[in-house]
Amino acid sequence: MSLSQCIEGEDVRFLNGSLHFVFQPIFDLSNKVRAYEALARCQFYKDGVSLKNGFTPIGIENIPFPVQVKAFIGSILSFKNLGSAVQNARFFLNVNSSAFNRHNMAILAEALLDYNLSPNSIGIEITEHQTLCGIDCSVMEAMRVAGFEIALDDFGSGFSNIESVVQLPFNSVKFDRSFLYMYKSELGASLFNSLHSSIKNVGIKTVIEGVETALMFQDAVALGPTCLQGYFLGKELCTTSPAIKFKGKNNYAV
Numbered sequence: 001m002s003l004s005q006c007i008e009g010e011d012v013r014f015l016n017g018s019l020h021f022v023f024q025p026i027f028d029l030s031n032k033v034r035a036y037e038a039l040a041r042c043q044f045y046k047d048g049v050s051l052k053n054g055f056t057p058i059g060i061e062n063i064p065f066p067v068q069v070k071a072f073i074g075s076i077l078s079f080k081n082l083g084s085a086v087q088n089a090r091f092f093l094n095v096n097s098s099a100f101n102r103h104n105m106a107i108l109a110e111a112l113l114d115y116n117l118s119p120n121s122i123g124i125e126i127t128e129h130q131t132l133c134g135i136d137c138s139v140m141e142a143m144r145v146a147g148f149e150i151a152l153d154d155f156g157s158g159f160s161n162i163e164s165v166v167q168l169p170f171n172s173v174k175f176d177r178s179f180l181y182m183y184k185s186e187l188g189a190s191l192f193n194s195l196h197s198s199i200k201n202v203g204i205k206t207v208i209e210g211v212e213t214a215l216m217f218q219d220a221v222a223l224g225p226t227c228l229q230g231y232f233l234g235k236e237l238c239t240t241s242p243a244i245k246f247k248g249k250n251n252y253a254v
Contacts (some may be wrong), residue, residue, distance in 0.1 A: 018042050019067065021075035022236040023091065026207060026229045034227055035090040035123060036079075038072055039236055061096050065104045068093070069111050077115065079237075090149060092123035097132050100124070102139050109146065119147035125174065127153045132164045140169050151207070165199060172226065173199055177210020183219045196223050 023036035040063065063071075072093050080086055095104075112119060124143065126132070140150055149171045152164055157176040165173060175196065182188030200206050208220040211230030220228050 019063065019071045020238075021072055022238045023075075023079055024229065024236040025234040026092075026227045027233050028227050029221065029225075033086075033089060033234075035092060036086070036237075037092045037125065037229065038075065038094070040068070040071070040094075061098075065095075065099050066107055069108050073111055073115050073117065076117065088121075090121055090123050092125045092149075092151065094125045094127050094153065096127055097135055100126055100135055100139070102136065105139055105143055119143075122147075123149040123151055123171075125151045125153040126170075132168065135168060137168060144169065144171065154209070162195070165204070170204060172205035172207060174207040174209050174229075175225075177212075177230070180208065180210055180216045180219060189219075193223065196225065200225070 019040065019042050021038040022041055023038055025033045026035040026037060028034045072091075076091050079091075093108075108122075109119065112122065126135070144150055150169070151172040151174055152168070152170045153174050154176045155161075155165070155173045156179055164170075179192050182192045196206060205226040206223075207227045207229055208223065208225045209229050211217050211220050211228050211232045213232055216230070217228070217232050
């Protein structure tokens with residue numbers, strides 16, 4: 001079944017120009033953008049007129065998965081038109097744990113093939129509002145073999161815990177922003193350092209999220225993660241954004 005055939009009835013309302021994705025850059029420690037996280041946005045209309053303040057983030061759990069995929073791919077293709085700087089980056093789609101199943105992943109893989117996009121340019125950030133115990137490890141392994149990168153999002157909050165890292169074959173772990181606030185205490189800093197080192201030492205890539213100040217940046221860099229993400233480094237970009245600009249002696253984007 002094609003992607004268009006999967007989208008029926010009321011689901012079409014998300015595709016009439018109202019749903020798209022913006023992309024927040026993810027930097028490595030050499031100042032290079034290595035990936036982008038796709039963030040869903042929805043423009044609301046009244047009587048056919050776009051509302052000035054009707055532009056808002058929207059939770060992925062509210063969007064049917066085939067619709068997410070359609071908008072995600074469309075946004076990537078538009079974003080890639082901005083220039084060569086984004087051509088080799090990986091684009092991450094947030095997928096709720098309940099939506100991470102063989103059927104939906106087949107929809108994603110087939111859609112990428114239809115639009116000539118390689119799985120090597122796509123990542124999946126698994127988010128959850130419920131336990132991850134129902135995830136099929138064989139699906140994760142198959143996606144990894146195909147070239148997708150599988151990341152555990154918001155580690156340390158909700159149901160993203162150490163058990164998830166141990167039991168499931170993630171390529172990378174994204175540490176929730178709350179960890180950076182742990183540096184306010186000696187015990188918190190020690191725990192964060194130990195946990196981060198343990199995960200990285202077994203070959204799992206790490207991303208520190210929520211880097212919003214210069215002090216947070218210094219603390220995060222000291223950990224030696226694979227990548228960093230946050231408003232101090234770069235805000236989300238839309239498909240009409242200019243090429244990423246850098247400033248300051250360290251060339252980090254703002």
